[in-house]
Amino acid sequence: MTRVVYVNGQYLPYGQAGVHVEDRGFQFADSIYEVCEVDQGRLVDETRHLERLERSLGELRIPMPMSRRALGHVLRETVKRNRVQTGLVYLQISRGAAPRDFPFPTGDIAPTIVCLARRVDGAKRAARAAAGIAVKTMPDIRWGRCDIKTVMLLPAVLAKEAAAADGAQEAWLVDSEGFITEGASSNAWIVDASGTLITRPTGNAILPGVTRRSLFDLLMGEKIPFTERPFRVEEAFSAREAFITSASGTVMPVVAIDGRPIGNGHPGELTRRLRSNFHQAVEFSR
Numbered sequence: 642m643t644r645v646v647y648v649n650g651q652y653l654p655y656g657q658a659g660v661h662v663e664d665r666g667f668q669f670a671d672s673i674y675e676v677c678e679v680d681q682g683r684l685v686d687e688t689r690h691l692e693r694l695e696r697s698l699g700e701l702r703i704p705m706p707m708s709r710r711a712l713g714h715v716l717r718e719t720v721k722r723n724r725v726q727t728g729l730v731y732l733q734i735s736r737g738a739a740p741r742d743f744p745f746p747t748g749d750i751a752p753t754i755v756c757l758a759r760r761v762d763g764a765k766r767a768a769r770a771a772a773g774i775a776v777k778t779m780p781d782i783r784w785g786r787c788d789i790k791t792v793m794l795l796p797a798v799l800a801k802e803a804a805a806a807d808g809a810q811e812a813w814l815v816d817s818e819g820f821i822t823e824g825a826s827s828n829a830w831i832v833d834a835s836g837t838l839i840t841r842p843t844g845n846a847i848l849p850g851v852t853r854r855s856l857f858d859l860l861m862g863e864k865i866p867f868t869e870r871p872f873r874v875e876e877a878f879s880a881r882e883a884f885i886t887s888a889s890g891t892v893m894p895v896v897a898i899d900g901r902p903i904g905n906g907h908p909g910e911l912t913r914r915l916r917s918n919f920h921q922a923v924e925f926s927r
């Protein structure tokens with residue numbers, strides 16, 4: 642658990658931190674967030690996360706509350722104060738607090754900023770990666786702007802809950818035409834019989850994952866073929882390998898979809914290689 646939380650300019654003990662009851666993040670999910678991996682006390686891909694954060698804010702017309710440089714400082718300071726070596730740092734910015742009304746409040750309201758950092762059990766995560774995870778397909782019932790990283794996560798909560806009830810660790814969301822969009826909190830990938838990686842192109846239907854983007858760099862560096870195109874559930878069932886990418890799990894093998902084993906039912910060889918080499922392609926900062 643995080644011990645020290647950054648809220649609007651102050652670092653406070655977890656139990657004393659709070660935000661206004663009329664925060665628009667709470668009432669309307671009028672709020673965006675980022676999650677960065679922390680590896681050996683270093684922030685992974687700070688630049689790309691802050692670029693995406695600025696874009697998310699811009700799409701919602703929430704002003705940047707401070708410079709990227711200052712936000713980066715908050716991220717790194719929160720990691721330090723919580724003495725996180727292996728874990729995550731979470732940054733959320735809402736439009737701010739105002740009497741409840743749908744349109745944007747008039748006048749100057751200060752965005753609400755919250756940052757927390759927490760440790761992750763590295764051994765547990767490694768064990769999960771060694772075994773691979775199961776995913777469950779679920780209809781994608783989210784809105785038309787999944788490219789914005791908002792806290793409007795109820796469809797993801799429901800999908801993950803249904804997956805967990807089936808013993809799966811992630812849900813793969815399926816659009817009205819039978820194509821997989823992405824995971825509830827990750828991007829979805831498969832490997833075809835020729836060894837080519839396939840993942841859905843960016844656009845309004847998916848979040849442009851930072852891990853996905855950095856993995857492209859690794860693939861280009863290692864000359865591993867990949868293509869960005871939509872793929873169907875049936876194609877995923879017969880894939881040679883499958884995996885998900887996210888800041889919290891980096892490259893995580895998928896060994897079953899809806900109870901059907903993928904490949905030989907164990908993490909694929911290429912997936913394991915990408916997982917072990919992933920950090921070669923990222924930016925570290927402290």
Ligand code: PMP
Pocket residue numbers: 676823824825826827828847848849850851852853886887888889
């Ligand atoms: N898609 C969704 C819906 C997500 O919530 C996430 C994780 N936040 C991702 C993809 C992966 O993005 P990233 O690699 O930047 O963590």
